[in-house]
Each structure stands twice: as C-alpha cells, then as structure tokens.
Amino acid sequence: MGMDCSSDRFSDNSAAAVNDPKLSKPLNEMAKIMPFIRDESLGQLSDSAAAVDVSANIRAHTLAHLDFYLEQFERNVIAGGGVVHWAEDAAGANEIVLQICREKQARLVTKSKSMVTEETELAAALENAGIRAVETDLGEYIVQLRKEKPSHILAPALHVSLDEVTDAFLEHHKIERDGPPETADELLAEARQILRSDFINADVGITGANFLIAESGGMVLVTNEGNADLTACIPDTQIVVTGIEKVVPTFEDAGQLLRLLARSAIGQRLSNYTSLYHGPKQGGEFHVVLVDNGRSSMLGTDYQDMLRCIRCSACLNHCPVYSAVGGHAYGSVYSGPMGAVYTPAFAGLAVAKDLPNASTFCGRCADVCPVKIPIPKLLRYWRRDEFSRHLTAKPYRFGLRCWAWLNRYPVLYRKGLSMLTRWLSRRAVNGWLKRLPGVAGGWSDSKDLFVSEDKTFQQQYRERQSKP
C-alpha cells in the first residue's frame, strides 16, 4: 500500500517531544488560540449545529454512493476537456504524474500543498526523475528546504521558529541582501521573491483539491496565500492529485462544506482564496489523478466514517495529545486524532498500533468535527482490532484478561481488591506512594499516588452491615 511510517516509534518520540521547549511554545500557542477563534467564528453562524448536521449528511451520503459520484465526476471532467487517471496506490499515483511530466519534458514543477502528494511522496519521486519540484505554500516550502515533513496538515511548519526559517533561507537562497531576513514580513517577502520565478517558469503545476464537484467535473481549492492559484493557472499543464473521497455531489454541497471549513480550521469565514477550476486552460491540459491508496479498503467497514474528513485540522488543534507532542511524533503524514484513525488503515495496524492508544478519549475531537466523525469510537475500533489480532502489548493483554476473569468471581474479586488495597497502604508513606511496580510504574514515573485507607469500600461496608 505504501505510506512512509515511523509510528512504531511514537512512544519514544512523544516522550522526547514533550520535553522540547522549542516545540511546546508554538503548540501551547496553538492550543490557546485556535479553540477561541474557532468558537467565535462558528458562533457567527445562526445555524452552526444544523450546518454541521447538513455537512455530515453530505459527506455520509457521498460515501454511501461513492462509485456513482466518482463516475459522474469523471464523465464531467472528460466532457470539459480534462483527463481522469485512477491510481490504486502511492507508486501508481506517482507514476501517472511522472508520465505526464515526461511527456511535457518538464524540468520544473510547482506544487501547492497537497497532503495526498505527501502520502505518495511525489516530490521525492519527481526529484529522483531529475525534475525539480518546488513547494509553494510558505509553510510547506520551509519544510521542504529543511528536508522535513509537515507537522500539521494545515500549518506544515508549525514546529519551526522564525530563527530557523531565517537559517534555512540564508542557507538556500543565494541572493544579495542588505541583512538577514528576520521578521515574518521580511521572510515572507524573500520567499515571495524567490518563488516568483519558479511560478513563472514552471512546466507543470500540481495541486491538491479540497472538493471535487461531481455535477460539473470541477474542483475547489482553498488557500490563504494564493500560491495554489499561481501553481494551477500559470503552467500549461495542470495536474490535480487528490483522494477519491474528496468528491461531493453538487456546487451547493461544496458551498455548505465551505461554510464550515475555514471556520473550523482557522476561525475564518472563508479563506483568502477559494477558487473553482474546470477543465484545461486554452491550449493546455487538465489532469485529475484520483488516488485510492487504502481509502477503498475503509469503505463498508467500521472505519468508513473517517472518509468524511475534509482536512480542517480542528481535531488536531483541540487535541490534548497533539498539543503536547506535535505532529512529527506520530510518525505519519497524518497526525493528531484524524491521523490516528487514518494511519493504521494506510500503513497497517502493526506499525501504527500505538496511535489509536495515544488518546485520552476526552472526546473533544468529535465535538469540534464539522462533519461529526466519531473519532474516539473509531479509535476504539482499532484497539478492538489490536486486541483480537494479539497486537496489544503483552502485559496489558494479560492484565485485561485477568481482570475480566477476576470479575466473574465476586468473592475472589473482593478478596483480590482487599489484598491490593492493603498492600498499597502498607507501602505508602503518609498515604503517598512514590513507586509502583510493573505497568503501574508508568504512573509513578511522573506522579504520586494517594492511598487513604487500608480496607476497600466493600470490605468496610460488609463489616458495618454485619454489625448489629
């Protein structure tokens, strides 16, 4: 299937991430500001709850008839002079794009941010074929210069400080300047200057898509920088690489979802640029590469609801775990709650089994999801699959089996708990335990445990009842 994944190192990576003050600074700011501006902008809608219901229904309906809408979309793209390609996996998607680029004898490709091309690692595939691929979203551009991956699906360079951007620009931009660019405005101006010639000279422009519109064969692009439009409009050849789940039936449906997308994402009513594309420019070509890469395997399963996702990132912005560890610790293109559901489907449960467990099940992600994806429920399904496939870590599996077994025998259960309570209370000093054995050591690594009594409730209650 193929998606580069180091999620099996989540445990170590997350532990390191929480102790990195450079990372916690932007994450804390995000966690403080994003919920506030999201709430405020959604509050401007008089019908926000209804809008969420409608949006969830649009997405659920589309997925229930995905084949129908994809075929309708394909017919309409063709009727409008475009070409539709179907890619089963990452390698297939990259090959299709490379083929088009070879035919155009492309030397330079501009890209606007597309998480699907991150999934397929298209930029690397292009570079390997000798084609220079330039990311044009500022955050993605910074990440590309630093040879990193995005740490947030919307704000790829969330983890990068201004100083580090300056360093990256000084290293990579060979230009004359008065002094090093330091402020955000100076950095932006320099990136704009550098990217301008790439925009103009690109042979092929590759974008993602926020929505595909079945009834017209069109696609909607949402950005704040306008870079996607320069990528899409200037070169003669435009390639759209996106997931098969991005289709919606009608313009009106796309409009409904747009009411919530930018509000949920960054507290904006609409993003600065919301553009609609249909067919090739005069004398040019318009290709749409529809990527499956594991998506169809989720259809008809417990995980289908995840495909409703419109990549707003509200679940990341509101997640206590994401806000503590950042995106890279997840070891996957998709991080946070949505990534914890997607990654096991895309990269396999064996490698990604930590991610569904890396949730406190606080449920805030489901609360803020504009298409009502029941994320904790889907994570619980992954935990169920882990347990039934014996992927759950042995001490936990053993403990859970013992616990269920003990619960069958009330007398034994009460005795067991009584022994535990007595044992804990005897080891406590002034009621406090500082060290615990076995898996409970995870608790005492960072917390004390207060044990107030040496007999369980049931023990004491029964003693009181038996007294006359």
Add this chain to the structure above:
Amino acid sequence: MKDAKQGSAGRAGLFVTCLVDTLRPKVGFAAVELLESAGYEVVVPSQGCCGQLNYNNGDTRGAAEMALKAARDFAEVDYVVVPSGSCAATIVKHYPEMFPSGSAEHAEVLSLANKTYELTVFLHEIAASAPVEVTPQEDSDSAGGSTLAYHDGCSGLRELGIFHQPRALLESLPGVAVAEGMNPETCCGFGGTFCVRYPEVSANIADKKCAEVIATEADCLVSGDLGCLLNIEGRLNRRGEPVKALHVAEVLAAKKGGSR
C-alpha cells in the same frame, strides 16, 4: 446517618467503581450518606468493575461479560447511582452498543442503562424531585468555608452532559464557591491506561491542568471522577505543590453534616 424517611423514595443501588473501592473508600460512604439523607434505601450488591478498562482497551468480549454481570447484579434496584462520570457513561452509553439490538442481553443492559445515573446528576435531577425533602444539617468540619476548583471529567461532560449539576449542588452549600479559571473543555491527561502507557505525555497534559488549579488559588480541588482526581493530585504532589483534593461526594456529604 440514618434518616427517618429513609427508603421512602426508592431503592438506589450504589455502583462503587473499582477505583473508589480500592483507593478512596470514603467516597463510597459519602455517596451512601447522600443517598440515604435524600430518602433512598441504599443497597450495595455484590459487584465488579464496570468494564470500561476492558472496553476502551479493545477487549470487547471481556467488557460485554462485565456489562451483563452488572445488569444482573443491579436487577433488583430502582436506580443505579455511580460516583463517576466515566463509569456511568460506560453503562449508559456503551453497554447498549455491546450487544445486537433485539437480543435478550441488549434488553438487559438497556434496562440497566435506563436507570443508571452519575451521582451529581442523580442528586440534582432525580433526588431533588423526589417527594422527600432534604434538609442540610449544620455545617461540619472539612472543606471549610471554601473556594473549590472544579474539574470536569471529559466522559461525564461530553457523553452525559454533566456540567451544571455538580456546580449547582456545590454552590447550594453554605460558604462554598466554585472558582473561575478551570477550563472545562481540557483533559487532565488521565485517560485510563493512557497515563501508564505514555507517562511523559500524560504528565505534560496534567501539568497544564495543575497550572489551572494553582492559578485559581482554591482551597481544594474537586472532581466527580476519581481517576482525574488521583491524576491531578498525584502530579501536584510530585511537583511539590500539594493541593487538597476531594471527590464531589466527599464535599457534599461533609457539608450536609452527619457522622462518618
């Protein structure tokens, strides 16, 4: 402890929860006292764990077995009262999804779910409307004339909508105020096995909650969920900033008076 009208409002079964049973038995007795003084006959049937641990860790079969056992343990009572939002949510929201609807097991757990309440919800919404009048007795010791930092457990908040009930009960007590400044939307980092699997991440999340608690300058941290309470108080103590932490039942029972 005994009330003259005890039992006239119905039979309430106390679901003790495994954490209360082992780590804070006082909470169980406080709950008994509150229910009795509200006029209920309290029974504590032989019982086990609600199965949340197993359910949330993928052992759906073990959890279903525990759910059925709970339904049978509490078959004879009018109400089941749980001093925990997350255990109550497991029974109310998750038990019914463990069995195919239409099955006999589904009917059994559904009937349990329909009569199960988290403690503060029960006291505020059911007991308050019961025909027995609750008369708070004279102020006793602990919890003092105090400001409380209230932490909302996420399961109770989001799955059962518990928010105003504990606040209403606490603020009806003489001399008690619930402090501003605790963000009800943010998790404390407990998360069941999460906190032992990912100790560093859990501590990082708990630290943010600890900072909120400290900033309120409250006399006491209070929660309706013992897991969260142990987590925050345990982290505060490890950091050398101990804050008195009580379950909401303890505060309510102490203030309503009576011996324990």
